Amino acid sequence: MRYCFYFSTSAKSTLWLIIASLLLLFPELLLAHASLLRADPAVNTTVAKLPSEIHLWFSESIERRFSRVTVHRATRDTVTGKLQLQERVDTGLSSGSRVTRELAVQLPDTLPPSVYLVQWKVLSIDSHRVTGQFTLTYAPSAPSSGETKPNQ
Numbered sequence: 001m002r003y004c005f006y007f008s009t010s011a012k013s014t015l016w017l018i019i020a021s022l023l024l025l026f027p028e029l030l031l032a033h034a035s036l037l038r039a040d041p042a043v044n045t046t047v048a049k050l051p052s053e054i055h056l057w058f059s060e061s062i063e064r065r066f067s068r069v070t071v072h073r074a075t076r077d078t079v080t081g082k083l084q085l086q087e088r089v090d091t092g093l094s095s096g097s098r099v100t101r102e103l104a105v106q107l108p109d110t111l112p113p114s115v116y117l118v119q120w121k122v123l124s125i126d127s128h129r130v131t132g133q134f135t136l137t138y139a140p141s142a143p144s145s146g147e148t149k150p151n152q
Contacts (some may be wrong), residue, residue, distance in 0.1 A: 004017065007025050011147075012088040017094055023060045031100075032062075033124060033126070033128045033130055034058040034059055034061075034062050034122055034124035034128070035058065035059045035128050035130065036056060036057070036058060036106045036120070036132055037057045037058060037059050038056075038057050039054065039055065039057070039118070039134065040054070040055045040073070041054065041136055043134040044134050044135055044136075045112075045136065046137040046138075046139050047135070047136065047137070047138055047139075048139065048140055048141070049140075050107060050111055050138045051107065052106065052107060052109070053104045053105065053106050053107065054071065054090075054104065054105050054107065054118055054136070055102060055103070055104045055106070056069060056102065056118075056120060057101060057102050057142055058101050058103075058122065058124075058152055059101075060101065060124055060126070061099050061100065061101055061124065061125045062099070062100060062101065062103070062122040062123060062124050062125065063098065063099060063122075063123045063124075063125060064093070064097070064098050064099070064100055064103065065098060066097060066122075067088035067103060067120070067121065067122035067123055068088070068093070068120070068121050068122075069093060069103050069104075069105040069118065069119070069120045070088055070090055070105070070118075070119050070120075071088070071090040071105060071107065071116050071117070071118050071119075071136075072086060072087065072088050072089065072116065072117050072119070073085075073087055073089055073111075073112075073114050073115075073116055073117075074086060074087045074114070074115045074116060074117040074135070075114075075115070076115065082145060083115065083135070084116055085117060085128065089108065089111055089116065090105045090106060091106045091107065091108055092105070092106060093105055093106075094106055099125060103120070103122070105118075111138060112138075113121050113138050113139050114137075114138060115136075115137050115138075116135065116136045116137070117133055117134075117135055117136075118133060118134055118135070118136055119131070119132070119133040120123070120132055121146070122134065
């Protein structure tokens, strides 16, 4: 015996409208890759006081043991304007659960004022590898009281 579900044209239209609305409201359902939601200190900012850790939050769960975050001191090439990596300055990832949405990388207490490049490579639980980077400028003469300002 064959079963056939019959929907009226208006019911089909309504169903498609609901599906399209959900995909527009929640585009991460289509992308299905982890993306950086925010960082602390914020992405591309200048800070007067360097934190002991840099925290990164992602849009979906990632596998900690297959993910990494590195921080390098960087200098800007005066001709091209591109950042050139110098020595790595972080002391490694902070501990945490195996599957997480947050990573933190530790920094030493004594770092000189400079531009630092934060790079990450994470493996999301959907098995996609995602990479990215941003700068963090440490300038002790920057705005005080924990304020940060975006780099121009």
